[in-house]
Amino acid sequence: MTIRYVFLLLGFSSIFFSSCAQKSTSSIPSTIKKDKEMIQKEGLETATLGAGCFWCVEAVFQELKGVHSVVSGYTGGDIDFPNYKQITTGLTGHAEVAQLKFDPKIISFEEILEVFWSTHDPTTLNRQGYDVGTQYRSAIFYETEKQKVIAEKSKKEVATELWNDPIVTEITALGDFYKAEDYHQNYYTNNPNQGYCRAVINPKMEKFRKRFKDKLKTEEDYNIEEQKKNEKIYKTDAEWKAQLDEMQYYVLREQGTERAFTGKYWDNKKEGTYNCAGCKLPLFSSKTKFKSGTGWPSFYEPLEAKNVESEKDTSYGMVRSEVHCARCGGHLGHVFDDGPKPTGLRYCINSVSLDFEEEKP
Numbered sequence: 001m002t003i004r005y006v007f008l009l010l011g012f013s014s015i016f017f018s019s020c021a022q023k024s025t026s027s028i029p030s031t032i033k034k035d036k037e038m039i040q041k042e043g044l045e046t047a048t049l050g051a052g053c054f055w056c057v058e059a060v061f062q063e064l065k066g067v068h069s070v071v072s073g074y075t076g077g078d079i080d081f082p083n084y085k086q087i088t089t090g091l092t093g094h095a096e097v098a099q100l101k102f103d104p105k106i107i108s109f110e111e112i113l114e115v116f117w118s119t120h121d122p123t124t125l126n127r128q129g130y131d132v133g134t135q136y137r138s139a140i141f142y143e144t145e146k147q148k149v150i151a152e153k154s155k156k157e158v159a160t161e162l163w164n165d166p167i168v169t170e171i172t173a174l175g176d177f178y179k180a181e182d183y184h185q186n187y188y189t190n191n192p193n194q195g196y197c198r199a200v201i202n203p204k205m206e207k208f209r210k211r212f213k214d215k216l217k218t219e220e221d222y223n224i225e226e227q228k229k230n231e232k233i234y235k236t237d238a239e240w241k242a243q244l245d246e247m248q249y250y251v252l253r254e255q256g257t258e259r260a261f262t263g264k265y266w267d268n269k270k271e272g273t274y275n276c277a278g279c280k281l282p283l284f285s286s287k288t289k290f291k292s293g294t295g296w297p298s299f300y301e302p303l304e305a306k307n308v309e310s311e312k313d314t315s316y317g318m319v320r321s322e323v324h325c326a327r328c329g330g331h332l333g334h335v336f337d338d339g340p341k342p343t344g345l346r347y348c349i350n351s352v353s354l355d356f357e358e359e360k361p
């Protein structure tokens with residue numbers, strides 16, 4: 001395996017066995033429905049690529065200009081709704097993959113594949129460095145016949161030019177894709193201080209950035225992405241019902257209130273961010289949480305004023321302001337003017353409306 005771009009690989013995968021396999025979860029991942037309408041409207045295409053541990057594949061492709069989103073997940077296996085624990089056995093047949101939505105007007109499928117060939121080793125069967133197993137196989141899951149033709153051509157031409165040994169990359173039609181558990185998403189971005197991220201992936205990412213510097217997102221691209229994240233979300237009642245559990249639906253969509261001292265966050269003292277349980281918009285920080293004695297998580301200000309909206313509510317013979325998530329409109333709780341300094345406000349929020357993300361040390 002002598003190659004020209006070996007620098008990209010040293011250490012890129014050698015640490016993944018321990019890092020990627022250390023956690024397991026029994027949570028049920030959700031399938032990603034292809035949002036055909038959005039893709040048609042925005043003219044986006046999908047690319048689904050397996051190149052070893054998906055943390056790294058995701059990190060690389062997130063930085064490419066024209067790539068709108070990257071989701072880590074599983075595909076190519078035999079069971080429905082696999083979880084991480086199951087796929088790490090290598091027995092389900094699933095590959096760890098990153099699924100990209102990209103704008104072919106900005107970056108072509110050919111260009112994406114060039115990055116793909118250059119940032120993993122496509123010559124080792126069912127293995128990337130010390131990561132061994134079918135789940136780490138090199139694979140392109142094509143969505144259209146056109147992608148299949150491009151993938152085969154690229155494998156024959158681009159890949160064989162970069163690598164001396166025969167390319168073992170599988171090229172297969174995309175079947176069911178399952179989104180991986182939440183903690184796998186944005187792994188590199190969310191865990192920059194983790195030892196291996198700092199020591200190993202960082203320098204390797206730098207090399208990738210150098211080689212593909214003309215293809216990277218600019219600050220402006222990131223700003224636009226940020227704006228999009230904050231755009232409003234509209235869903236039908238049926239869609240919300242399918243997404244939320246009964247209590248979440250009652251509070252978020254029917255303006256309900258959970259009973260005091262029953263929620264999971266009123267006494268939560270951990271450091272981190274409280275996101276909207278309906279749409280994951282970051283709403284409150286543990287830094288502004290205070291002990292109110294009410295039995296509901298209480299904050300003296302939101303993370304960003306624009307992320308919450310409030311309106312006057314006069315039910316129950318009280319004057320109070322109802323607080324909603326600015327993106328999905330989900331009902332969060334109320335705001336009162338009897339809070340502590342510096343704002344004097346008390347955002348009294350239902351735990352069930354929140355999704356806490358603990359800050360990683």
Ligand SMILES: [Zn+2]
Pocket residue numbers: 276277278279280281325326327328329330
């Ligand atoms: Zn929301």
